[in-house]
Amino acid sequence: MSAASGPRAGFISRLAALIFDLLLVGIPLLATELSLNLTTNQRFLLSLPVSLVYYSAFEGSSGQTPGKRFAGIRVVDLARGESIGFRRAALRYLASILSEIPLFLGYFWMLADRERQCWHDKLTGSVVVPVASARPAHWP
Numbered sequence: 001m002s003a004a005s006g007p008r009a010g011f012i013s014r015l016a017a018l019i020f021d022l023l024l025v026g027i028p029l030l031a032t033e034l035s036l037n038l039t040t041n042q043r044f045l046l047s048l049p050v051s052l053v054y055y056s057a058f059e060g061s062s063g064q065t066p067g068k069r070f071a072g073i074r075v076v077d078l079a080r081g082e083s084i085g086f087r088r089a090a091l092r093y094l095a096s097i098l099s100e101i102p103l104f105l106g107y108f109w110m111l112a113d114r115e116r117q118c119w120h121d122k123l124t125g126s127v128v129v130p131v132a133s134a135r136p137a138h139w140p
Contacts (some may be wrong), residue, residue: 006081007133008116009073014107014128020067025054055093060086064131078115078127088124095120 029050033043058065063074063083075092077084084092099106099119106119113122121127 004115007130009128009130011111013071013073014110017065017067017071017073020070021065024066025051052090052093056086056090059092060084060089072131073128074131075126075128078125084124084126088126092120092124092126095123
């Protein structure tokens, strides 16, 4: 495997960010779902838009959810190193669901990929990099 075209976030830092975000969003969602005694379909109908807005807003603007900020990593455009914007951040979140379906294979893909991209990164032309390597002058 040849080297990536630039610095990339590692598996552990991405996993730490994901766990942090899941706790931050997941615990309040779960508490709400349980207190409202929602069915599985109703839970999905609540959690999908909440998560979509959460990831789109953070990754579409600064490239960092609170979990990514905690882990010191950021989502950027593969070609330009800039913000991916809200639309691509929303698509990236929806594509991450595809990365989860086959036993999270889409996430583990980064371990063998030259650019260390998960499936949802590939589908949206994004990469996750250490904050120190991002170019903040190009951010909205």
